Amino acid sequence: MCCTGMYAFAALLDALIYTRSRNAKLKLIADYLHATPDPDRGWAMAALTGDLDLPAVKPALIRALIEARIDPILFRMSRDYVGDTAETVALLWPAPDLPADPEPLGLTDAVERLRALSRSDAPAALAAMLDRLDAEERFALLKMATGSLRIGVSARLAKTALAQAFALDVEAVEEVWHGIHAPYPTLFAWAAGTGEQPTPDNVPVFRPFMLAHPLEDLRVDLQEYAAEWKWDGIRVQIVHVAGETRLYSRTGDDVTGSFPEVASAFSTPGAVDGELLVKGAFQGGTLEEGGGAASFNALQQRLGRKQVSAKMLADYPAFVRLYDILFDGAEDLRALPWTDRRARLEAFMPRLDSERFDLSQVVEAEDFTALEAIRAGARDAAIEGMMLKRRDSPYVTGRRAGLWYKWKRDPLTADCVMMYAQRGNGRRSSWYSDYTFGCWTDDGELLPVGKAYQGITDEELKQLDRFVRNHTLNRFGPVREVEKTLVLEIAFDSIHASSRHKSGLAMRFPRIARIRTDKPAAEADRIDVLKRLVT
Template sequence: MQAFAALLDALLYTRSRNAKLRLIGDYLRATPDPDRGWALAALTGGLDLKAVQPKLIRTLIEDRVDPVLFRMSHDYVGDLAETVALLWPDPLTPETRPAPTLGEVVDRLRALSRVDAPKVVVELLDRLEPPGRYALLKLATGALRIGISARLAKTAFAQGFGVEVDAVEEVWHGLSPPYPELFEWVAGGAQPTAGDVATFRPFMLAHPLDELKLDLAEYAAEWKWDGIRIQLVHVAGQTRLFSRAGDDITGSFPDVAAAFSYPAVLDGELLVRGDVQGGEAASFNALQQRLGRKTPTGKAMADYPAFVRIYDVLFDGAEDLRAQPWTTRRARLEALMPRLDPARFDLSAVINAADFPALEAIRDGARDAAIEGLMLKRRNSPYVAGRRTGLWYKWKRDPLVADCVMMYAQRGHGKRSSFYSDYTFGCWTDDGQLSPVGKAYSGFTDAELAMLDKFVRANTVARFGPVREVAKTMVLEVAFDSIHRSTRHKSGVAMRFPRIARIRTDKPAAEADTVAALIKLIA
């Protein structure tokens, strides 16, 4: 457990991608089974324990230290696990038992009952030093977030053992933690294979298009739809839906899964119908009504019917088409579309334009609620995992912007746990009141973060738990991809991907934008 805690600590304070790859690779090579498999599962999001509620952790620490001291410390640090790890007192009678291994921690947390939880958590914390306590609490509460993507962790495994990351991705979702097959393979055993199971294949991704230096004749253009990218897999009578991260979301969209029975692996965008009669795609805000529901209700499926706009075909039956050029795969996709239920599946259209200026005009003129921009796909490109230069590009619309007033702030997580880095901002209503329209925690530099944190501390007017209300004087220029009506927000609008574009110290708060002006931006 100490080695895993040291790895987490190092990763939190390492910015370099290559350095992170080396840290993870060195750990995986030096650590025995099953600890390294559980660590790999934790780093890739495959170890979701959530065995302990934060309320229990607070109760345990307040039984051992002055509650006022704990609350003041938690307020300053901003992270429960870090605060408790540092404040937890050494046991009066030192334990002679060694620190638990990561495997022991996982086994005990997976078998934890509500009655046994206090005793087990106390025993484990007493056997650990502060770094180990921090790692334990993060695992136990399901809050392990250290800025490591699943792809990066898999890449570290591949580089650490000298195998291809694409070969790892190919079989990853057919394996379970602590992944004994993977480690047997890199030790000289047989390579795992996907076999006759519905497994996830890594998506092909696109680079942002920064300059118009491409030959448009060599590329096909499609709309970039604003839903969630999914992979449809039907093998041996079994259907699975996978998200971009490789998560199995079949249970969340049983209506789509039930309609897909053609033996193939397809790449597409999951959307919902905005108007059931007209059949057009609704905004991402409508899709959110279906996301995150492990078992959707009949009403949710009826009110927000899901469908998939198909982009590509990876397998047609048992035939692997990924090495074929895009033109060949497109022809095969067009040929198989009539075999799919048109109520649940349609084809992403190819956009024809004479040149880039004409294509740019088409892109800029499309403010459809479900369109983010354009995709450019090289006509001779194979379907390869990850981002490959020169093959696919995403050409997003220029963002919308609005001047908003900071209303509330909250501390961040990890390296930002000591900074007020999450900002809720608002715009003016017709009666002269500020109404929240969004929340952002990105887009600013470290220097700007320090300045904003100082402003929050100096201008706090009220406290609501971890949230600070601030004086309404700081104007933030907020960039966002689109805006939609929302019944979940008091202002009646919801921004898509808001981020701080500029800090407008030059602008009085009274001159910030109005909610009415935002409503006019709705497609």
């Protein structure tokens, strides 16, 4: 294996794809990291762990490039058969007229070039790179560019390989990983013995969240458990260390750049856990009214944006409703019981900007029956349910039985008609498993109201796949339009007004509850019925 460039990275990916053994995968990655210089190995680790972001390269751009070079129908049929865009394009890309030995493309050169591209410059630059590569290298470049490797290597496995390769403690690597930017020069300096170990004392690191089990049929004693509202935003952790603030999502992704007003308002050393929300049209409402928070639909306007305009900041101002405190300055509070941490959080609050941070209040009730009644009346757009937290629980990583429970409100349901189907990914790539469904207007038109792929068993998947194949009306690339005869009962958490959809509606967390072969399509729900559920 060549030790540098796109060729070496392509060879690594190819070997990992065809290797099943975990230990063998660890050795492949370790050998690559030892043989590859900086910063190539850092960018490779960013790709393996999902930390590489190349915003100018999108799947639509790649499809446009290949369809300009070969018959679009041939590409779509091939993509439908192969099940992977990068692999299909890599194999179909026509060989250009280049010198016999074109200059090899370096991995770092490719990454830095793609990171600096504007959307308008991206097509020509990416095409020029693909022209210089063979099929294996094209596959690696496209996988890396789209951030979707799917080679059987988790982020944890890649970090474990790095730790084993350089005799590091994997937990120490994991602890500081999200506080160091790719291509991780300080991390590899520590690994090579030429730099000091990065620590939480000098890096605003991410600590894994404490999570909850579903409550299901359990009833708890409110003397032992405290109740809070479960707000419908995105869970975030905010860390301020050594003069720097970072916002992390539940998966440890750095979302600081998407919410600069929140980051700039948190300048007190410490780490807190809360729900990122967007302010509603009114301020100072009660908890039952949403406490000033808008629906998740409003928050979606801000999610995933690398650059946030002044208008976006003004129209969708973000704030964080705090649940817990992990660190007060350098003091680690996670081992304290929830009651003590709650008291410390309440004492911490006056040091924060009240425009950007408030406190998720405890829901008081005489007993569990009274709490059930309170929860049943919670239909605000910003309330997703309740959290039940054992009062003596420490803040621990992941889900621990008996400590925290999430008690989501009962879902809404609607009977909808399947309109379109598309093949899934991974083990479902051979099945039509993603379904677009709609409801009727008063004029008898069927308009899409959502898309779902969850909630069905393997047997139901086979049943729906068979329906799609036997009742296809039209084909649009990988999408199949089907006869409008099958009703699906769809469960969803809430529904919101949306100008981006022809129906004017957007469902939150839709999933398939039942296949209604017993119900005629003409008796499915109407758009007006769903509009009355809008929050």
